Amino acid sequence: MQTELSAKAHEVLQKYWGYAKFRPLQEEIILSVLEGNDTLALLPTGGGKSICFQVPAMCLEGICIVISPLIALMKDQVENLRKKGISAFAIFTGMSRREIDIILDHCVYGKVKFLYISPERLQTDIFRERLKKMQVGLLAIDEAHCISQWGYDFRPPYLQIAEIREYIPDVPCIALTATATDVVKGDIQEKLSFKPNRKVFQKSFARANLSYSCFYQENKLQKLLQILQNVQGSAVVYANSRKKVQEIAQMLAQHKISADFYHAGLKNEERNRKQELWIKNKIRVIVATNAFGMGIDKPDVRVVVHWELPSSLEAYYQEAGRAGRDEKKAYAVALYDKNDIDNLEIQVLKSYPPPATIRKVYQMLANYYQLAVGSGAMSSFDFDFNDFIKNFNLDANEAHFSLKILCDENIIHLSEAYFSPSKLLFLLNNNDLYAFQIANKNAEPIIQLLLRMYGGELLTHFCKISEQAIAQKAGTSVENVIRALENLEKMRVVIYEKQKDKPQLTFVVPRQNAENLQLDWQKINQRKERDLRKAKAVAHYVQHESRCRTQLLLEYFGEISYEPCGICDICLKKKKEKRLSEHYYEIYREKILKALEFQSLTIEELILAIQPRTREALVEALQKIIEVGEVEMTENHKLKRVV
Template sequence: MHDIHQILKTYWGYEQFRPLQEDIVRSVLAGTDTLALLPTGGGKSICFQVPALALEGLCLVITPLIALMKDQVEQLNKRGVAAVAIYSGMNRREIDIALDNCVFGNTKFLYLSPERLLTELFQERVKRMKVSLLAVDEAHCISQWGYDFRPPYLQIADLRELLPGVPVIALTATATEQVKQDIQEKLLFKQQQVFQKSFARANLSYSCLYTEDKVGRMLEVLQRMPGQAIVYVRSRKQTVELAKYLQSKRIAAAAYHAGLKFEERSAAQSAWIQNKTRVIVATNAFGMGIDKPDVRLVVHLDLPESLEAYYQEAGRAGRDEKYAYATVLYGPNDVADLERKVTEAHPPLEFIRRVYQALANYYQMAVGSGAMSSFDFDLQDFAKNYKLKPLEVHHAIKRLEGEGYIQLNEAYFMPSRLMLIMDSIQLYEFQVIHPEHEALVRMILRLNGGEAFSNFVRVSERKLAQLVHLTEENVRKKLEYLHKLQVLVYEPQHDASQLLFTQSRQDAMNLPLDHAKLKRLRELALLKVREMGRYIETSDRCRTQLLLEYFGEISDKSCRICDYCLAQRKKERTLQEEEALRKKVLDLLQQKPYLPKELVQQFEAKHAEVVTTLLRELVDLGRIRYIESGKLEVN
C-alpha cells in the first residue's frame, strides 16, 4: 500500500487533506464500508481516488452523470492515471476494448453508469477484474426518499455479491437522515460508518427576496455585487432572453443549456471560466463537474424543486471559501406554480404507456429486442411526429426513467474516433491495391502510431483534411468508405441527447408500471416543494439553521450573514444607536432647557429624524416635558 500523503502530493500537488478527507480515506483503506457526505465543492472525488491509487487493483466508479464521468476520466488521464468510462453512445467494440483493458491492462479507474451493471458483457468481465474498491457517486439516487431516485442504482447490491470482500464508498453532497439510512441499507453496508461535514457554509450568505419584478431585481443584485455569477432559470428560452437583456445593460453574459450546439456550449463555458464573461444564465444542469472556485453569486429566478437541489446549486458559489451570495428571487405565485409543475410532471399511466409505444415505433423496435440499445434523440422531432406536446413527452420519459425502462442523457459531445481493424500486413496490402487511400491511412498512422490498432483514437476531420490537402467532406466520405470496407471502425462526432433502452422492449399495453410507487413519488415531490416554499417564506429564522434542520443537523448558532441575520444585526445596531442618542438628549436637557429645534441641531443631520421621534416618545413617557417658554426640560 502506497503512502496517501505522497499520492496526494504527486497527483494533486496538495500538501494536506481538507477536513474529514483523510478520515474517509483511512476508513476506506481499512476495508470499511463508508458513507461520505461532503458539500458541493468539498473534494468528494479525492476521497475515493486517493485510496484507489494506494490499493492494488481497479476502482469501479458508479455515477449517473456522463459529463462528470468524462471530466474526471480526462482529469485522471492528464495526471498520468489510466482511467476509462463506459456510457451510452459508445459502440460495442469500444466497450469491449475498455473492459479488456480493465481485465488485462493497467487501467486504474473504470467509470460506468448503473444501467451497465447487469449487462452480460460487463458481468462476465468484472469476475476477471481485480477490483479493489467500489465507489458510488451521487449515492442519494439509490433512495426512494431522495430527490433523484434511479432504480438501476438498486442493482449495485447484486454487484457486491459478485465482488465479495470489496469495500464500498458511497458519496453525496445532500442527504436527509432517512436517505442516509436508506443508502447504507440498499448498499448492504456491513456496519454503519458515516462521515459528514457540516452542511453549514460559513462564507455563503443565503437570502430570499420577494419581488414582483424579478428581472429588475436580478439586475439590481448583479450591479450591487461584483464578481462571477450564475443565474439559474427553468427554461432554455429564458437563458437566451436573459443573457441578451444583461448584454443590453452592459453586463457580459452568455446563455447555457443542453439544446445549444457543442461549440456554443463550450465557448460560453470557457469564456465564463476564464472570466471573460461575467454572468452565465443557465438551466440547472450547468455547474456539475465544473471546478470554478471564484463564483461570487448564484441567483435563482425560478424555484428549485427541492432544498437538496437548491443546496447543491447555491453551493457552487464561494468554493474558494471567500464571501459569496446565494439569492432566491420569488414572486406571489411561485410556490403554487411549482406545485402545479410538479403535478404535471407525473402524468397518467395511460399517457406514459402511449409515449413508450411511440418510442418503440420511432426506433422500429420489436417486443423483446433492444436491451441496452442507445439512440440519438430529438425531443422536438419526436413530439412533432406523434402530435404530442414536448413538455408532456419529457415528463413521461422521466417517469419511464424512474421505472427503469429507459434513460435519457442530455446532449453531450463525443468527438470523432476510429480504430484500425486490419493488422499492419493487411493494411499495407490494402494501400498497395488502393493507392487513392494511402495518404489518408499513412497520416492516421503518423498521428496515432500503433495505438490506432489497439484502441479507439480521437480524430479531427479538419486537421486530417489540412494535412492531406482534401476537403473535410472528402475526408469524412473516405473514412465512411474505409469503415464500409472494414479497414477501420469510424464513429463520427455527435452532439445529441442519447436515449438508452435499459431493458428489452416490452408490450406497452402491459407495461408493469407501479401505480402505488408513482403516486408516492408524486406526493414526495409535492412535499419537497412545500419544504422549499417554507424555506423561502420563513422570515424569522436564520437561513442556514433552516437548511441544517432539513438535513437533520440541529444548530442554535446563527450564521450571522444570511438576510435574516444581517437584518437582526442591523436592528441591534439601530437599537444601540437609539439608546446612545436617547442618553445624549437626556444629558443635554439635564444641563438646561432647549427648544426642540435647538436640541435637534445639537446632533448630526443624519440623526435629525430619529432624534425628533425620540423627543415625542420621551414626552409621551413623561421623561421630559414642555415648559411655558416652549422649551423642553427633564421631568
C-alpha cells in the same frame, strides 16, 4: 496499522495532487476505505469528494470503478487524472460497441487505475462479463443520493449497483454525495448492501463564508444588475429553460456586463469554449441551466444567483454551493415572484398524471402495437413519440410523464435513444440564410418548414427534431426529409446530428388489462407527496422573514445549529434593526425623561409631546426605560419619572 495507512495516503496526496495535508474529514474517510469499510461520505459542494476515493484507489491494488450519472464530470475527472500520469478511462452514452470493447480489454489486461461508467452500463452483458475478469480494488458511487427513491434525483439504474457487488463481494464501497436527509442516508446504505462494518462521515452543511439571501422581486433584471454591481468578480446565474438563459445573457450584455449562456442544447465544442472562457475569467457571468457546474473546479465564484427557483433545497444547496469554494466571502441569492412559488407545486403535479391518464396511455400503447392481453412480454418495438401522441391526440406532457412512471414501475422500458432524438443547428445567421434561400430555391421549402416548426432557436443552438413530424407536415416520406437534411449539411447550412438508433419500447411484462394495471400506486403517491414536500420546503425557505437562512438549510438536512450565521439577509436585517433600535433608544430616552421632568403623561400625551418618527420606536424605547426603573406607570395609567 492506521499510522502506516495514513502515511501512505499522505504520500499519494503529495505525489499526485501536490498537497501536504488533507481538508477536514477527508483523511478519516480515506482511512475508513483503506481499512475495508463500506463508507458513506457527505461533503458539501466543493468539499473535495473526489479526493476521498481517488487517493485510496491509488493506495489499493487493482482498478477503481467509479459510477457517475454525469458525463461532463466523468470526462473532466478522467482528463485531470491523465494529466497526473494516472491511467483512466470513461464509458458513456454515444460510444460504439468497439470503443467500449477496447476500453474494457484495457481494464482486464492493462494497467488501468480508474474506470468511470454510467449506471445504465452496469446492466449490459459486455460489462458484467468483463467485470468477472477484472482485479477491482474499490467501488465508488458518486452522486449517491440518486439511488434513493426519497432523494431529489432518483435514477432507477442505480438500483443495479447492489447486483454488481455480488461479482466483487470483498471489495469495499464508498458512496459520496453533497446532500442527503436522514431518510436518504439510510436508504443509500440499504440499497448499496452496505456491510455491518459500515461507517458514515458527514461534514457540517454550514458554509461560514457563504451569505444566503432571498428577495421577492417583480423586476428581476433590475435586482440582478444591482447584485452584479455590488458584488464584483465571477458569477453564475441559474434559470430553468434554455430560452430564458439566452434572454438573460443578452439583457446583461446590453447593460455592458460580460456574459454568455450555457445549456445542454449547445454542441460540445461550444459548451467547452464558453466554459473555458468563464473559468479563465474572460467572461464574467455565465447564465446557465442546471446542466452547468457539476464537477467544474472554479474556486473564485463570488456570487450565484437563481433567477428561478429549483425544485428542491438539495438542488439549491448544491448549485448555490458553487460560490466561494476558495473560502473567501461569497453570495448565494434567490430571486422569486408569486409565479415562481405557484410553479413549484404545478411542476410536481404535472410530473404525476392521475391514474386514469396513466391507464389511458398504457392502453394506447397496447393499441398502437396491437397487443392482446397476456401477450408481448419482452417484445421490443420501434417507438416514435410524436407519431404516437398524434395518433391518439394525447397531450405531450401527460404522455411523457405517464411513460416515465411506466418505466419507473418496470412495466415498460425505453431505450436511451428515446431521450436522445435527432438534433439540428443552423450554421448561417439570418441574413446569410435568407441569401442562401434566394440562391437555392429547391431548399427554401424545407428551411421555411423547419423555422416554422422549431423557431429561431435553430439559429443559436441545437434543437431536438422529429423527422417523422417534419415528413407529415411536408406531406412526404421520412426518407426524403433525411435526404434533404443531409444535403443541407453537405452544403454547410446546418449541422444534422441524426439519431443513432431508433428508440425502442419494450414491454417488460405481458400486456395487462389497463383497468387493472399492476402499478404500486401507494409508492407512486408517496413519491408525489415527497416531491410536493420538497417544493413546499423551497417555498418556505425563500419566503421566511425571521430565521437565519443557514439555520433553515441545516435544519432541513437534519443538522441543528444554535448559532445564526450572522451574514445572511435575515441576520443582516436583524443586526440593522438592533443598531437602529439602540440608536432610537438613546434619542428617545433623553426626550422622554425631559418631557416627564415636571409632569406625568399618558402614552398618547407623550407621543404628542415628542412626535417621534414612528410610534413603535418610541414605545420600544419607553419599555426599556421602564425596565431599568427610570420611569414608572401610575395607577391612573400615567407615566411618571422616578427621581
